Amino acid sequence: MSPTVRRASSADLDLLAPLFDRYRHFYTQRFDEAVSRAFIGERLQRGDSVLLLAALDGSDGAGFTQLYPTFSSVRAARVWVLNDLFVEPQARRRGVAQALLDAAADFARTDGAARLELETNHDNLTAQALYDAAGWQRYDGTQRYHLPLSAT
Numbered sequence: 001m002s003p004t005v006r007r008a009s010s011a012d013l014d015l016l017a018p019l020f021d022r023y024r025h026f027y028t029q030r031f032d033e034a035v036s037r038a039f040i041g042e043r044l045q046r047g048d049s050v051l052l053l054a055a056l057d058g059s060d061g062a063g064f065t066q067l068y069p070t071f072s073s074v075r076a077a078r079v080w081v082l083n084d085l086f087v088e089p090q091a092r093r094r095g096v097a098q099a100l101l102d103a104a105a106d107f108a109r110t111d112g113a114a115r116l117e118l119e120t121n122h123d124n125l126t127a128q129a130l131y132d133a134a135g136w137q138r139y140d141g142t143q144r145y146h147l148p149l150s151a152t
Contacts, residue, residue, distance in 0.1 A: 006052070
């Protein structure tokens with residue numbers, strides 16, 4: 001069965017919180033479902049991100065992606081940042097990640113965005129191969145910076 005993707009709502013919090021917690025753990029954060037639940041719940045309540053939820057074999061929870069809005073001043077247009085993408089281990093290599101990427105692109109196009117952006121760790125070769133194969137282009141001419149504002 002092919003994966004399906006839909007936009008998540010507040011009713012999906014019980015499903016999203018543990019997925020988000022496992023995603024955070026992948027990026028070296030300790031398991032803390034209360035923190036994950038509070039964060040995702042706030043995003044859903046405020047509507048300040050878009051969460052897309054994948055289903056596989058008839059059940060939700062195969063994976064998710066989260067998009068945050070920003071803008072390009074130069075283009076005078078909205079840009080969506082694909083900040084989070086996670087697929088449950090048992091659902092990997094079954095088209096879930098590609099379905100989530102396609103749904104994110106469809107959403108951004110429908111929204112009239114100029115582009116989607118994402119970043120991944122230098123050592124996440126699996127994700128890089130996925131993004132390359134899906135037609136994402138690397139920013140070869142830019143250097144990204146960040147300024148930490150807290151110890152965490």
